[in-house]
Amino acid sequence: MLLHGLLAINKPRGKTSTEVLNTLRQFFRNRTNSIVNKKKLKLGHGGTLDPLATGVLVIGINDGCKELYKYIGCNKVYSATGLFGFATDSYDSCGKLSKIAPVKHITKEMLSFTLQKFTGDILQKPPLYSALRMEGRRLYDYARKGIALPKSIEPRAVKIHSLSLLDFTTSHDYKPPTTTDTMLLEAIKTSEKNSLLNNPIFKIHVECGKGTYIRSLIHDIGIELNSAAHVVELVRLQQGDLQLHRDTVELDECSDLNTIFNAMEKIKLKHNCVATPM
Template sequence: MIPHGLFAINKPRGLSSVTILKKIKKLQPKNKLKLGHGGTLDPLASGVLVIGVNDGCKRLQEYINCNKTYEAIGILGLATDTYDSEGKIIATGPTKHITKEHISQIISKFTGDIMQFPPLYSALRMEGRRLHEYAREGLPLPKDLQARPVRINSLSLLNFMTNHTVQVPKIEIYTTNMNYCKNIKQAKNLLEVASAASYPTFKIRVECGRGTYIRSLVHDIGKELGSAAYVVELIRIQQGNFILKENTLEWDECLNLNNIFEALNKN
């Protein structure tokens, strides 16, 4: 019997969405499966990844378009070129003035219909090439990056911590035009960012519409606080009717095709 339908997995951190599909395809090389996913998760991210099998791929667009829920942890006082811990530190900012109450007030500005600039390190296309290709090759963009309308249905602060074990990425010394506020300075040496533990973190829960970049959201919150910020952890909690840990497979379960077929029958 040829399988069709949808299932969702808890994508592990460190694997790209495309890598996940390739690994599943290799489980049944003789009967080639047509696979697709309902919206990319960065390698850094984990959580709900909706996968279509054969005719199920026709329904993926509804999951690309649907609302999604994320939980993210951002570190304050540091900025990276990718807006997450995969990148290089390019700037530092003050944090002593930031409190839990301050963050709670600021995030209300980011709910509803807002304009958002996507990260330069993203899969969006410009003039036939993906943005991250320009960034990684050190090429100038052929035109200015434009803000896009996105919808944040709800945004709440879950935690604010001054003690943690976050590791600092490599420092990159170069001139940047990231348009930070006047309090931000370019990172010059290791002494400025000797330990990320000296910088506070905050955790948010976001319900948003299609096209929203949580990396950009955390980055923008840092700027609005008069500092800087980047994502150190990102989890997709829900996408449409798929809810993490409720009706998703763990990655090790996906290595057995019978578990996938059983999940397809349920959905």
């Protein structure tokens, strides 16, 4: 059976989008008949999700890859949690600690006011650890290999349709990012002595247009408040017309072809993409 259509996966935390594709590809090779092996299986996704992130990842299977452009350029909805006081090189907790900043001055009222500045049409500088290309090479390639950028990363116009504060609290279990920098380590030890590791976290709900980096948004909010911040949790709740849980399946459920086919059939009902076996 050779499937054509779209599948929405709830991407697990810790996996890259490419690793999800590879998992699906291996499953199809192991479970389907020889037709799949004789014909090249086409898999693609409609927009990368960070390894840290969970949530909606739209997968194109064979002819379904032709429909992915609709999801690359569509609006998206996220829930994101940021930790104040620490910046990282990747703008999330997967990166290395790059800065420690004060947090005592930050209030919920200040944060709510600041969020208004990031609503609407804004300029946003993409993070260095991103899949954007510069002179033929991915930005994350420069970062991982320690190669200097040939030019600075230019800010891009993005649109934040709505941005709301869901929570602001010091009651949490998040830890500071890791570092091997001696000065930063000493600063963390000093913070521990002064009980400053109870830095506040904030949770936001974001509805945004294409090309928006939530990591950059959290990072920039920290700067605007004369502090620092990085992402510790990120969930893509919706991508286009596909919603988390309502339209998605778990990756470990994809060991069953019927589950995949039924999930693709649900998406088929929303629009005219094909999800029929051949």
